Amino acid sequence: MAKRDYYEVLGVPRGASEDEIKKAYRQHALKWHPDRNPGNKEAEARFREAAEAYEILRDPEKRAHYDRFGHAPAAPPGGGFGDFAGFDLADALRAFMRDFGGGGFGGFGDAFEQQSARGGPRERRGNTLELRLPLTLEEIATGVEKVVKIRHMRACSTCHGTGAKEGTTRKTCPVCHGSGQVRLVQRSILGQLINITTCDRCRGEGTVIETPCADCAGEGRRREQSELTIQVPAGVSNGNYIPLAGMGDVGPRGGAPGDLIAHIEEIEHDLFLRDGDDLLVEIPISVAKAALGGRIEVPTLGGGRAAIDVPAGTTPGKLLRLRGKGIRSLKRSKPGDLLVRIDLATPAKLSDRGKKLLQEFDELPEAKPAAPRRPRDDAGR
CATH class of the missing domain: 2.60.260.20 (Urease metallochaperone UreE, N-terminal domain)
Incomplete structure (x- = not known):
């Protein structure tokens, strides 16, 4: 039989405060307590049902999950409070005793x-x-x-x-x-x-x-x-x-x-960072490759390699995406992606010829940097 809505069980609105929930539970618990209804199986079931609802709604984390997902367990194969298939009379009585003391019980x-x-x-x-x-x-x-x-x-x-x-x-x-x-x-x-x-x-x-x-x-x-x-x-x-x-x-x-x-x-992996089902790797490229564009190879999880095209004029921090090269998902049939963050490999030492070529390049009109600008909120992401 399908479970009733926990708010309906206690007779409170979905926006009820913690005190309102506790007060409603106490009223239901006293009404249906087994000592007041000896041998009444329906009363026992109502008592357990009220306690189960209270155990979820009194806990902010469990309540938030319930408000979003209903009676579904938190996550397969775990990672949350799960369901209350085993919530019996003993559990219900303990819940009542914990918050309201003996009170004759x-x-x-x-x-x-x-x-x-x-x-x-x-x-x-x-x-x-x-x-x-x-x-x-x-x-x-x-x-x-x-x-x-x-x-x-x-x-x-x-x-x-x-x-x-x-x-x-x-x-x-x-x-x-x-x-x-x-x-x-x-x-x-x-x-x-x-x-x-x-x-x-x-x-x-x-x-x-x-x-x-x-x-x-x-x-x-x-x-x-x-x-x-x-x-x-x-x-x-x-x-x-x-x-x-x-x-x-x-x-x-x-x-x-x-x-x-x-x-x-x-x-923790030596090379990849995980973001949900996606993976992130940082690849340094040369100044020439960033300016001219071209194809590069990037490592993938498991030891393989995959090719990806770098657009001409790529700047440091740009994210490129290799679809389906991330982590297989628990919730979706398709795996996540591999995100490739571009970095510039600036040479620390240059030969005389290298210095001369870079100086000649720097004198070209198209090599002049753009005017200063305000940083974007998502810069580097």
């Missing part, structure tokens, strides 16, 4: 820390790991397959992730009887409230280990080194990232694995 922060909205034993998800992925311009231009080595927590091969000694099993927690949580009913000005806390005995897992695995000390996981292959598409840039689902740390005792996030880092 105490206890939810711990109870839902890593627990599904349906309740029950908590599955502790593993950590999300991050790494830097340095790339050359040549690799960025074509796309590349990178092999990296990481150290991350993997399921213990001895106990197969249970944390219990081989031949034994985990037992149901005698305190919470397998629910992973302890509930306390309270009354407040809002009516009957249920204060949910994580079971201290089993740490919310619903089961306990009587005889832990000796190899992993009951954790159900061990740190190992893995070799991973990362497919990098052409056209990525600094700020992009590539998520690898499930390649982070596995959770303790059978918990789901976290993700691995590879952050793109562009290595």
